[in-house]
Amino acid sequence: MVKQIYEQINKDLKEVDPEIYDLIIKEIIRQSEGINLIASENYAFKAVLQAMGTPLSNKYAEGYPKRRYYSGCEYVDIIEEIAIKRLNELFKAEYSNVQPHSGAQANMAVYFSVLKPGDTILTMSLNCGGHLTHGSPVNFSGIIYNVVHYEVSRTNELIDYDLIRDLAIRYKPKLIVAGASSYPRIIDSKIIADIAKEIEAFFMFDMAHYSGLIAAGLYPSPVNYADFITSTTHKTLRGPRGGVIIAKKDYEKIINKWVFPGIQGGPLMHVIAAKAVAFKLALEQEFKDYQKQVLINAKILAQTLKDNGIRIVSDGTDSHMVLCDLRSIGLTGKEAENILNEVGIFVNKNVIPFDPQVPAIASGIRLGTPAITTRGFKEDETKEVANLIAIALKEPHKKEYVKSKVKELSEAFPVYKIYL
Ligand code: DSN
Numbered sequence: 001m002v003k004q005i006y007e008q009i010n011k012d013l014k015e016v017d018p019e020i021y022d023l024i025i026k027e028i029i030r031q032s033e034g035i036n037l038i039a040s041e042n043y044a045f046k047a048v049l050q051a052m053g054t055p056l057s058n059k060y061a062e063g064y065p066k067r068r069y070y071s072g073c074e075y076v077d078i079i080e081e082i083a084i085k086r087l088n089e090l091f092k093a094e095y096s097n098v099q100p101h102s103g104a105q106a107n108m109a110v111y112f113s114v115l116k117p118g119d120t121i122l123t124m125s126l127n128c129g130g131h132l133t134h135g136s137p138v139n140f141s142g143i144i145y146n147v148v149h150y151e152v153s154r155t156n157e158l159i160d161y162d163l164i165r166d167l168a169i170r171y172k173p174k175l176i177v178a179g180a181s182s183y184p185r186i187i188d189s190k191i192i193a194d195i196a197k198e199i200e201a202f203f204m205f206d207m208a209h210y211s212g213l214i215a216a217g218l219y220p221s222p223v224n225y226a227d228f229i230t231s232t233t234h235k236t237l238r239g240p241r242g243g244v245i246i247a248k249k250d251y252e253k254i255i256n257k258w259v260f261p262g263i264q265g266g267p268l269m270h271v272i273a274a275k276a277v278a279f280k281l282a283l284e285q286e287f288k289d290y291q292k293q294v295l296i297n298a299k300i301l302a303q304t305l306k307d308n309g310i311r312i313v314s315d316g317t318d319s320h321m322v323l324c325d326l327r328s329i330g331l332t333g334k335e336a337e338n339i340l341n342e343v344g345i346f347v348n349k350n351v352i353p354f355d356p357q358v359p360a361i362a363s364g365i366r367l368g369t370p371a372i373t374t375r376g377f378k379e380d381e382t383k384e385v386a387n388l389i390a391i392a393l394k395e396p397h398k399k400e401y402v403k404s405k406v407k408e409l410s411e412a413f414p415v416y417k418i419y420l
Contacts, residue, residue, distance in 0.1 A: 003025055003028070003029065005416055005419065005420070006024075006025060006028055007025075031043075031415060032410065032414065032415040032416065033344060033407070033410055034344040034345065034346050034406070034410065035344060035345050035346065035372060035385055035406055035409065035410060036346045036371040036372065037301075037345060037346060037347045037367040037368060037369070037371070037372065037385070038346055038347060038348055038366075038368060038371070039182075039209065039235075039320060039321040039348075039366050039367060039368025039370070040181070040208075040209065040232075040235050040368065041234075041235070041368075041370070041371055042234065042235060042236065042237075042238050042370040042371050042374055043238070043371060043374045043375065043415060043418050044234065044238055044239060044240060044274075044278075045238050045239070045277065045278060045281050046418060046419050047277045047281070048238065048239055048240050048274045048277050048278050048281075049240075049274075049419075051240075051270065051273040051274035051276075051277045052240050052270050052271060052273075052274045053270070054270050054273065055270075056076065056079070056269040056270035056272075056273050057268070057269070057270040059072070059073070059076050059269050060266045061073050061076045061077075061080075061266060061267055061269055062260060062261070062265060062266045062267070063260065064080070064256060064260070065077040065078075065080050065081050076269045076272075079269065079272060079273045079276060080098060080099075080267070080269070080272050082276050083098045083272050083273070083275050083276035083279060084096055084097075084098055086276055086279035086280055086283065087244060087246070087275075087279050088246075089279075089283065090215050090279050090282055090283055091214065091215065091221065091223050091229070091246055092221070092223055092224075093223055093229075093246040093247075094247075094248055094249040095246070095247055095248065095249045095251070095252045095255075096244055096245060096246045096247070097109075097244065097245045097247075097255055097256060097259050098244050098267075098272050098275050098276075099259050099260060099264060099267040099272065100230075100242065100243030100244060100245060100259060100264070101242060101243065101264060101268060101271075102232065102241070102242060102243045103131075103133070103206070103208045103230060103231065103232035103243045104132075104133045104243070105243055105259075105263060105264060106230035106231070106232075106243035106244060106245045107131075107133040107134075107141070107204075107206060107230050108133070108140065108141075108263055109245060109255060109258040109259045109262060109263055110204050110228045110230060110245060110247075110255070110258075111141060111144075111145070111175070112258045112262055112263065113228075113251065113254045113255050113257075113258045114174065114175060114202045114228075114254075115144075115145060115174055115175060117144050117145070118144075118145070118146060119145055119146065119173075119174045119175070120145065120146045120147075120148060120171055120172065120173040120174060121134075121135055121141070121145045121146070121147055121148070121173050121174065121175045121176075121177060122148045122149075122150060122164065122167055122168055122171065122173035122175070122176045122177070122201075123135045123147060123148075123149060123150070123176075123177040124149065124150055124151070124152075124159070124177070124178070124180055124183070125149035125150070125151050126351065126359070127351040127352065127353060127354065127355045127359075128149075128150075128151045128152045128159075128180075128183070128353045128354075129152070129180035129181060129182040129183030129353075130149070130177075130180055130181070131179075131180065131181045131206060131208075133206075134177050134179075134206070135147030135149065135177075148167055148171045148173060150163050150164045150167055151163065151353065151354075152183070152314075152353050154353075154354065156314065156315075157313050157314040157315075157353050158185055158314055159183070159185070159187060159188075161188065161191045161192070161195075164176070164191075164192060164195055165195045165198075168195050168196070168198070168199050168201065169198075169199060172199055172201075173199075173201050174201055174202065175201055175202045175203070175204060176192060176195065176196045176201050176202070176203050176204070177204050177205075177206065178192050178203070178204075178205050178206070178222070178226070179204075179205045179206030179207050179208065179209075179210075179222075179230075180206075180209065181208070181209060182321065182323055182350050182351075182366050184298075184313070184314060184316075184317035184318065184319050184321045184322060184323055185314055185317070185318045185319070186219065186220055186318045186319075187205075187210075187220075187222075188220070189203075189205055189220060189221075189222040189225035189226055190225050192205075192225070192226075193225035193226065196227075202227045202228065203225070203226045203227050203228075204226060204227065204228040204229070204230065205222035205225070205226035205228070205229045205230075206229075206230045206231070207222060207229055207230070207231045208230070208231050208232040208235060208243075209235055209236065209319070209320070209321065210236065210319055210320075211231040211232070211233075211235070211236055211237050212235065212236025212237045212238065212282065212287075212291055212294070212320075212370070213236055213291050213294070213295065213319060213320060215237065215282045215283075215287070215291075216282075216287060216288040216290075216291035216292070217288070218288075218291050218292065218295055219318070219319060223246065227247060227248060227251065228245065228246075228247045228251065228255070229245070229246040229247065230243065230244070230245050230246075231243065231244050231246075232244075233275050233278060235370065236291070236294065236320055236370050237278055237282060238278060238281070238282075238287075238370075238374065239274060239275050239277075239278025239279070239282075240271045240274035240275060240278065241271070242268070242271050242272075242274075242275055244275070245259070290373060290374070293373045293378065294320045294369050294370055294373045295319070295320065295369075296378075296379060297369035297372065297373050297377060297378070297379070297382040298317045298319065298320050298321065298322055298368070298369045299316070299317060300379050300382045300383050300386070301322050301367060301369060301382050301385070301386050302316050302317050302322045303316075304382075304383050304386030304387060304390075305322065305324060305386050305389065305390060308386070308387065308390035308394070309328060309329060309390075309394075310324050310325075310326070310328055310329055310390060310393075311324065311325040311327070311328035312324060312325070313325055313352050313353065313364065320368050320369050320370050321366060321367065321368040321369075322366070322367045322368070323350060323352060323364055323365075323366050323367075324336075324364055324365050324366075324367065325352050325363060325364050326363060326364060326365060326393070327363050329393055329394055331393060332349070332357060332361050332362065332363060333349030333350055333351075333357070333361065333362030333363055333364050333365050334349045334360070334361045334362060336349065336365050336393055337349040337365060339392055339393060339396070339399075340365075340389060340392055340393070342399065342403075343388070343392050343399060343402045343403045343406055344403060344406040344407065344410070345385070345388065345389060345392065345406060347365045347366065347367050347389075348365065348366055349361070349362040349364070349365055349366075350362055350364045350365055350366035351363070351364065352364035367389075369382065372385065374418060375413045375415060375418065376413045376417075377413060381409060381413070384405070384409065385409070388402050388405055388406060388409075
């Protein structure tokens, strides 16, 4: 079905480039057939995809609304202004920049705005949940800056705020970074903001994973606490791939300067239009209801896996994601990712706090409920998926059984319905 729908819409593409067309169809089918539990992925809103596939892509608009380096920007100016207005409304923000091409570039623009090479930043370590751009030695952030990491507590695997304070006082970082890629719990922005104030540091919160939940009022907002907030737009927000920055109005000039011309050229106006569409939809009640279900599903996923003997890092979740410690069932993250991939359940291997394994092997897997919830999964289906994961991982001889159940479940909740 999904193939027929796509073929109808894209007859010309098929004729012009059958090779790429064929691969697009294959990817659409792959996305439709399996169950996607990758915490950072989702199915974008249909209207978002439509806005992206438009001639707005043709337009150069370096600069900002009404201050461009090109003529003919009268309509894209209005689009960017609408995107900014909606984003500010969604997060009750004073100022935002919708041009970053990605979350990594949003983070880079903030760093360049307030830091000089060699300055110290205090961020969460990668294996406790931090992101590559939070000072990993293989990333620009770890190469340019002097990085001090904080960790979660070894006993409850929650952020250790006392440790952040101790490190902040000892190392006097110029910037403290919070927000994470694999930390399933609530992050208390107020405590970190107070620490930052005490040592006169800037505070940046990277809400890429939590932004949809924050927009729906279901996860504490860092706005009013953090000086800078960055996000991607394609995860829990269901927008196009891209980034944004929110900040206090005082930082407008410096952030705008570092996004363009500092680190980027022309903004992707088709993507900015798609961001505007996503922000409009995120302001609706339906989106809040969706996020509520994302949270309910994540809690059920965690509890059911736990009931099956799989250890859950921090013993649960307050968000859309669940981190499993597979040492509890004698597997590595890599092995589990492969086993689940074979039965059509898509997850990613992930390091866990104080992981003895390297990231390419990892002791854990990270699961998320945004994509299955978009697809319509509620409590019963989520519980079934969790049970199927446990069977696949613990009873390899039942692989064909799990495969057939995954297929049944996928067919009962077809992805193409999102795009009809
Ligand atoms: N790669 C994203 C994630 O999976 O969390 C973060 O950039």
